[in-house]
Amino acid sequence: MSTLEIRDLHVSVTDPAGESQEILRGVDLVMRSGQTHAIMGPNGSGKSTLAYAIAGHPKYQVTKGSVTLDGEDVLAMSVDARARAGLFLAMQYPAEVPGVSVSNFLRTAITAVRGEPPKLRLFLKEMRAAMADLSIDPVFAERNVNEGFSGGEKKRHEILQLQLLNPKIAILDETDSGLDIDALKVVADGINRFRATEGHGVLLITHYTRILRYVKPDFVHVFVGGRIVKQGGAELAEELETSGYEEFVKKAGAPA
Amino acid sequence: MAALQGAVETTAPVSRLHEQRSYDPADFGVPTGREEEWRFTPLRRLRGLHTDAPLPGGKVTVECDPAPEVTVENIERGNRRLGTAYVPADRVSARAFTSFAEATVVTVPRGVVASRPTVISVRGDDPAGAVFGHVVVELEPLAQAVVVLDHTGSATYADNVELIVGDGATLAVVSLQDWASDTVHLSHHHAQVGRDARFTHTAVTLGGSVVRLAPSVRYAGPGGEAELRGLYFADAGQHLEHRLFVDHGERNCRSRVTYKGALQGADAHAVWIGDVVIRAEATGTDTYEYNRNLVLTDGTRVDSVPNLEILTGEVVGAGHASASGRLEDHHLFYLMARGIPYDEARRLVIRGFFGQLIAQIEVPELHARITSAVEAELA
Numbered sequence A: 001m002s003t004l005e006i007r008d009l010h011v012s013v014t015d016p017a018g019e020s021q022e023i024l025r026g027v028d029l030v031m032r033s034g035q036t037h038a039i040m041g042p043n044g045s046g047k048s049t050l051a052y053a054i055a056g057h058p059k060y061q062v063t064k065g066s067v068t069l070d071g072e073d074v075l076a077m078s079v080d081a082r083a084r085a086g087l088f089l090a091m092q093y094p095a096e097v098p099g100v101s102v103s104n105f106l107r108t109a110i111t112a113v114r115g116e117p118p119k120l121r122l123f124l125k126e127m128r129a130a131m132a133d134l135s136i137d138p139v140f141a142e143r144n145v146n147e148g149f150s151g152g153e154k155k156r157h158e159i160l161q162l163q164l165l166n167p168k169i170a171i172l173d174e175t176d177s178g179l180d181i182d183a184l185k186v187v188a189d190g191i192n193r194f195r196a197t198e199g200h201g202v203l204l205i206t207h208y209t210r211i212l213r214y215v216k217p218d219f220v221h222v223f224v225g226g227r228i229v230k231q232g233g234a235e236l237a238e239e240l241e242t243s244g245y246e247e248f249v250k251k252a253g254a255p256a
Numbered sequence B: 001m002a003a004l005q006g007a008v009e010t011t012a013p014v015s016r017l018h019e020q021r022s023y024d025p026a027d028f029g030v031p032t033g034r035e036e037e038w039r040f041t042p043l044r045r046l047r048g049l050h051t052d053a054p055l056p057g058g059k060v061t062v063e064c065d066p067a068p069e070v071t072v073e074n075i076e077r078g079n080r081r082l083g084t085a086y087v088p089a090d091r092v093s094a095r096a097f098t099s100f101a102e103a104t105v106v107t108v109p110r111g112v113v114a115s116r117p118t119v120i121s122v123r124g125d126d127p128a129g130a131v132f133g134h135v136v137v138e139l140e141p142l143a144q145a146v147v148v149l150d151h152t153g154s155a156t157y158a159d160n161v162e163l164i165v166g167d168g169a170t171l172a173v174v175s176l177q178d179w180a181s182d183t184v185h186l187s188h189h190h191a192q193v194g195r196d197a198r199f200t201h202t203a204v205t206l207g208g209s210v211v212r213l214a215p216s217v218r219y220a221g222p223g224g225e226a227e228l229r230g231l232y233f234a235d236a237g238q239h240l241e242h243r244l245f246v247d248h249g250e251r252n253c254r255s256r257v258t259y260k261g262a263l264q265g266a267d268a269h270a271v272w273i274g275d276v277v278i279r280a281e282a283t284g285t286d287t288y289e290y291n292r293n294l295v296l297t298d299g300t301r302v303d304s305v306p307n308l309e310i311l312t313g314e315v316v317g318a319g320h321a322s323a324s325g326r327l328e329d330h331h332l333f334y335l336m337a338r339g340i341p342y343d344e345a346r347r348l349v350i351r352g353f354f355g356q357l358i359a360q361i362e363v364p365e366l367h368a369r370i371t372s373a374v375e376a377e378l379a
Ligand SMILES: Nc1ncnc2c1ncn2[C@@H]1O[C@H](COP(=O)(O)OP(=O)(O)O)[C@@H](O)[C@H]1O
Pocket: A013, A014, A015, A016, A023, A041, A042, A043, A044, A045, A046, A047, A048, A049, A050, A059
């Protein structure tokens, strides 16, 4: 049983003019393994900023608040230590890493997260099985990480890592966007397999309600202007489907 | 020589106007550092290789371990077989040509395929005095061979390497500058690439205090192919300079230049000059040159100067790219977000940067040695 606790989180970035800009303005969220939370909000509302700040991206400065995983101070950990502690971020725009093959990358990451290198034969078996689950062509194992992958291939590759690295809490940043319906189902199946296993929690960041038809959330948070402006159950997503974000944006007085 | 000096060029390439060629050092002035071809080189660190200073002492041993199908001769300076493909283009090169004791001449007979690499080891045992060298590798038509030049130890050394690739022949040269940290090495590797011949050259420069290597290619007939690759890693205080020149003077020839380097530490200096000339008669030329530098710390300096001069309207392709930059934060972040510690993420990215170049080297036995030498630089 794991708990991710975000308290009054304020995060700033430095804009191109060198000015510090506050993007997150007091985010509170508590989630436990076994739960699926959806964060929904318009573009530019700070959803990715929240995800990056939790993962420890150096561009995002936490100016106030706390993030803990099972009571441990996440913000005090290095990026790699956060991952080893059980946090996983499926990125909206995964980086291409030239010259590093997928299989080499996965093996290195698994070694780091599990604390010992997997036996080569077992690793290959495990990797191939996971790739088959996600309809990823086996040749991708020898391609460079994300290099020349289509948008959908990148997203499936993120879920492949989720499956192999087996974190406690998975933050999925718009893993659904840019996917055709078949790819969306494959990705949703992957997320559902992860959810079905004990001790796993999912924070699903999305702009659209489409994926929530396949991955039913327990809680929905409407995110506008750098904070959560409304919370509810799965029915809140349906409400958003019909009414959109405008009403919340107006109320929050923030530019969408 | 006749071809070089006899050709009357109506449209001489502007980029080579400063160039002069001679076997006689007296035909070149002592460089001052203001000349185009010397302006990046730290002359004060050359131990007089570029001046008139007498240079007694010094010890460099050249040994050849040939493939069984190949002949190796040691030939004294002055023999007519030396200097046929290459006329020195600077003073140090001319000094080397008029000063070496004995040349190593490797010949691969017509149509013969060498069954294993021929290794020429150049080992320095004393850097106190200058030593000059000369190597000729001649592949007769349709021959095939791989030649490794393996430079190790401490030396003050200048040499010329003539590479003659006969019509339809295939020559791969791998030159390792794996010198000790006090070595000064100035060298010209010139290839004459015959009709439909194929030539690859890989420079791996990791050691030495000052290394200045100038690989050049001239085509002796149409249809030739040249691929020049390089990998260097400049540490604190090291000056590693590579000066490429591909002279397209024949029809339908192809050239590729790919050099990648990394720099770290105070006053690590890398220089890459990529000159490509496509002369008026060289229609159907296909060329591309690429240099990329990875800057790992502050205090380093990179000079990367591609220069492509095209004197014909009919090329198949002609381009260049040069970029220098830091390790990408988003690469490191991505790897670290998967639990991989910083040092290891950095190693992965740098290994990836050089990996493809190393994998292309025609001597598989060298891959592990070069990979671990690069890793040692990172440690
Ligand atoms: N690295 C950054 N540098 C500067 N501004 C940023 C950076 N990341 C995000 N921002 C700004 O923060 C705001 C929120 O962005 P983001 O978190 O990506 O929103 P969302 O994911 O909800 O679309 C935007 O105005 C964006 O321009």
